[in-house]
Amino acid sequence: xxVIYILLAISIIVAIGFFIAFIVAxxxxxxxxxxxxxxxxxxxxxxxxEKPEKTILTKKTNN
Amino acid sequence: MEHKSCFHCGLDFSDSEVVYDNKSxxxxxxxxxxxxxxxxxxxxxxxxxxxxxxxxxxVEGKYNFLDNQxxxxxxxxxxxxxxxxxxxxxxHIHCSSCIWILENLNKLNPAISASIVNFGKKNVRVTYQxxxxxxxxxxxxxxxxGYEPFIxxxxxxxxxxxxxxxxxxxxxxxxxxxxxxxxxxxPEYFQVNGFWIEQYxxxxxxxxxxxxxxxxxxxxxxxxxSAYKGLTSGILNIDVPIxxxxxxxxxxxxxxxxxxxxxxxxxSLSGLIFFLLVGKFxxxxxYSFLSFERDYKSYFPIGITKIxxxxxxxxxxxxxxxxxxxxxxxxxxxxxxxxxxxxGKAQIDYSFVTGESEAVSKKSGDKLFAxxxxxxxxxxxxVLKTVEQSYLTQLWSNDVFNKNKAxxxxxxxxxxxxxxxxxxxxxxxxxxxxxxxxxSSKALNVFTAVLIIACPCAIALAAPxxxxxxxxxxxxxxxxxxxxxxxEQLAAINTIIFDKTGTITANKETAITYEGYxxxxxxxxxxxxxLRNSNHPLSRSLYNLLDEHDIITLDNYQEYIGKGIESQKxxxxxxxxxxxxxxxxxxxxxxxxxxxxxxxxxxxxKFTFYNQYRKGLSKLFNQLKKENDLVILSGDNSGxxxxxxxxxPAKTKLFFNQKPEDKLEYIKHHQISGAKVLxxxxxxxxxxxxxxxxxxxxxSEDVNVFSPACDAILDASKFNNLYQFIKASxxxxxxxxxxxxxxxxxxxxxxxFAVTGQLKPVIAAIxxxxxxxxxxxxTTIATNLLGKKLK
Numbered sequence: 001x002x003v004i005y006i007l008l009a010i011s012i013i014v015a016i017g018f019f020i021a022f023i024v025a026x027x028x029x030x031x032x033x034x035x036x037x038x039x040x041x042x043x044x045x046x047x048x049x050e051k052p053e054k055t056i057l058t059k060k061t062n063n
Numbered sequence: 064m065e066h067k068s069c070f071h072c073g074l075d076f077s078d079s080e081v082v083y084d085n086k087s088x089x090x091x092x093x094x095x096x097x098x099x100x101x102x103x104x105x106x107x108x109x110x111x112x113x114x115x116x117x118x119x120x121x122v123e124g125k126y127n128f129l130d131n132q133x134x135x136x137x138x139x140x141x142x143x144x145x146x147x148x149x150x151x152x153x154x155h156i157h158c159s160s161c162i163w164i165l166e167n168l169n170k171l172n173p174a175i176s177a178s179i180v181n182f183g184k185k186n187v188r189v190t191y192q193x194x195x196x197x198x199x200x201x202x203x204x205x206x207x208x209g210y211e212p213f214i215x216x217x218x219x220x221x222x223x224x225x226x227x228x229x230x231x232x233x234x235x236x237x238x239x240x241x242x243x244x245x246x247x248x249x250p251e252y253f254q255v256n257g258f259w260i261e262q263y264x265x266x267x268x269x270x271x272x273x274x275x276x277x278x279x280x281x282x283x284x285x286x287x288x289s290a291y292k293g294l295t296s297g298i299l300n301i302d303v304p305i306x307x308x309x310x311x312x313x314x315x316x317x318x319x320x321x322x323x324x325x326x327x328x329x330x331s332l333s334g335l336i337f338f339l340l341v342g343k344f345x346x347x348x349x350y351s352f353l354s355f356e357r358d359y360k361s362y363f364p365i366g367i368t369k370i371x372x373x374x375x376x377x378x379x380x381x382x383x384x385x386x387x388x389x390x391x392x393x394x395x396x397x398x399x400x401x402x403x404x405x406x407g408k409a410q411i412d413y414s415f416v417t418g419e420s421e422a423v424s425k426k427s428g429d430k431l432f433a434x435x436x437x438x439x440x441x442x443x444x445x446v447l448k449t450v451e452q453s454y455l456t457q458l459w460s461n462d463v464f465n466k467n468k469a470x471x472x473x474x475x476x477x478x479x480x481x482x483x484x485x486x487x488x489x490x491x492x493x494x495x496x497x498x499x500x501x502x503s504s505k506a507l508n509v510f511t512a513v514l515i516i517a518c519p520c521a522i523a524l525a526a527p528x529x530x531x532x533x534x535x536x537x538x539x540x541x542x543x544x545x546x547x548x549x550x551e552q553l554a555a556i557n558t559i560i561f562d563k564t565g566t567i568t569a570n571k572e573t574a575i576t577y578e579g580y581x582x583x584x585x586x587x588x589x590x591x592x593x594l595r596n597s598n599h600p601l602s603r604s605l606y607n608l609l610d611e612h613d614i615i616t617l618d619n620y621q622e623y624i625g626k627g628i629e630s631q632k633x634x635x636x637x638x639x640x641x642x643x644x645x646x647x648x649x650x651x652x653x654x655x656x657x658x659x660x661x662x663x664x665x666x667x668x669k670f671t672f673y674n675q676y677r678k679g680l681s682k683l684f685n686q687l688k689k690e691n692d693l694v695i696l697s698g699d700n701s702g703x704x705x706x707x708x709x710x711x712p713a714k715t716k717l718f719f720n721q722k723p724e725d726k727l728e729y730i731k732h733h734q735i736s737g738a739k740v741l742x743x744x745x746x747x748x749x750x751x752x753x754x755x756x757x758x759x760x761x762x763s764e765d766v767n768v769f770s771p772a773c774d775a776i777l778d779a780s781k782f783n784n785l786y787q788f789i790k791a792s793x794x795x796x797x798x799x800x801x802x803x804x805x806x807x808x809x810x811x812x813x814x815x816f817a818v819t820g821q822l823k824p825v826i827a828a829i830x831x832x833x834x835x836x837x838x839x840x841x842t843t844i845a846t847n848l849l850g851k852k853l854k
Contacts, residue, residue: 008270015239015242015243018239019236019239023232026231026235032181033183034183035183036180036181036182040162040166042159
């Protein structure tokens, strides 16, 4: 039994692991909407803000 | 006067300011939304984007149809005792604030457990507890904060739709196998002889074999199916040589490793499939926020109010409407069936159907056609025909709507593939025959090698990458094509047909001229004050055009539906309206839309409304006339004929009073005599013509709102670029032809190795990806250069 078999087995198992991860990701709908998540990830901070009222800027008026 | 813009919706306003919490709002509606948000700690909404909101509309009674359990069930995606999931299309979704507020709906109502926005599709998927919140109340809540969902007949039973992700899976499998096979084939490429290889080569080879199995039997399945279909119908499409190449690659490689003759071509095989799928994926650019398949169902309401004999109101599903039913049509509601007006003043906007923006007045007893929108108060109607049998919807029963435009069109790739396949087989047979006499042991080897190396991967990739890239470039320039085929068809156009109203005219602008005796200042003041009271669209546009005057209070004001208006101030009276109403004899009438004025019963003159043509129309037509026949098919009367003849090139054909079926027949007739027709239209009345034509482009002032079923949607602001788009499509065909030349050169090199019997797997492994990549590179650079010219 040569070490090459072990190495091959490991490499294939790792590759299949990633492959399964990919299938799971597609199945969960990750590739259905490629835009919204890029915006959503920026919201995290706003959600935990204590008193958001104070941060509102009064909108400038156009004269 | 100081102009301000609303803190909530950004609308500029000068009067009727509402101030709350130090912020100014244009109306109470906007203020209410702000109040709701600030009471629920949701004012972050305004931090993300300046004035992102929309003014909430009055929805009282509008969603009563959501009381009908049958309708609700058809809309829900998931429903058990407690939880319901619904996906709602919300046209207003346009910025990050929208995403944020809609994903925080649970703060407004705790019964909502999750809401996820898909920005591209402009929809929100809401999960809520049905025992605390009904769908109707959810929709009302959304409307209250300015995010009114749009629910149409199209949504009926749409809830259980599956998304097709098979191409991504196939691409993943092919990529995975390709990568692994590449690594496994390296040892033999680098060390041709030696003890190590001899001992371990079979392991590597059989591993490669097993990796290639899913590629051949799963990823490449579509190519086999398409090739089979092509052969059975007698067409040598591009998938025939591909399928041939793939099967030869697989069979020869399997035999080689079984008999221990060589490594096989598994790397080339999986690489080929992977590149082909990448091409397919690239071509599959879709504009998810647009719909190209709209028929009347996308416009029609899902439910309508029926008045029972007992006088009770009941919401019914539109398909359940029967002949003889009495319906209640509320303000701003669409009439779903042909019917007779029984009660109320009808002011019907048929712009969905005809493209004509001017509303028509109807009195009780008049027939109303499906597709009209009631603009003024509620009316009661008696149903004459069911939905499917109505005048408008019958248009869709025409065969043309079931026809697939891809059928019967030989695309450029398949055109070349026929000759290519025949030439390929000829070369293979000649070379094999030669080797049968020269060295018969090599004959089979050469035969398969020719089929392998000539596998037209590069040819198959040229069109998808060129058109796919151009599709994206066109999208940036606001021409949204449905698919790559549209661009290819656009290049072959030789006849262009335009609709008039809304297509070559700008909807928003009209020009008005006055003919007759001059009006005195007093008369003008009186006229302006009178018009102010009328809601008729012509009155509104005339009112906006007249000079500023002080508005006086009228002593008397009367409006006669379908005729005109009359008013009195002190001794003076004024009549405004149709020719017969103000007392003009019939022979003086013209076909143009006009408003006539008489003062103290003396005829004064008329205001004539002219269509305002899009700027640059003349120039565009002059550019187009060189290579195309130009035709205008208008549903309107011939009032504009003189104007158009002056404006457009002399050989432009003009046809007026064309019904939707006439337009369709006209196109059909010319297609039979060989014309390749591009139809440019806008309204539902063009839907038949758009479907019948080779390419149907819908012009849209706002691409997010309605446009009829078509092949491409063009933003109205880019109308003048139509010529450039056509020219770019024609250049794309040239690019593809050059790519074919390039790939033939690669094929010739490969064939040299194949015919002389020296094709080694390593040569195939280098040559095949190299040709594919250089084709992709060439087409991408060339189309980008083309795109630069568009700007």
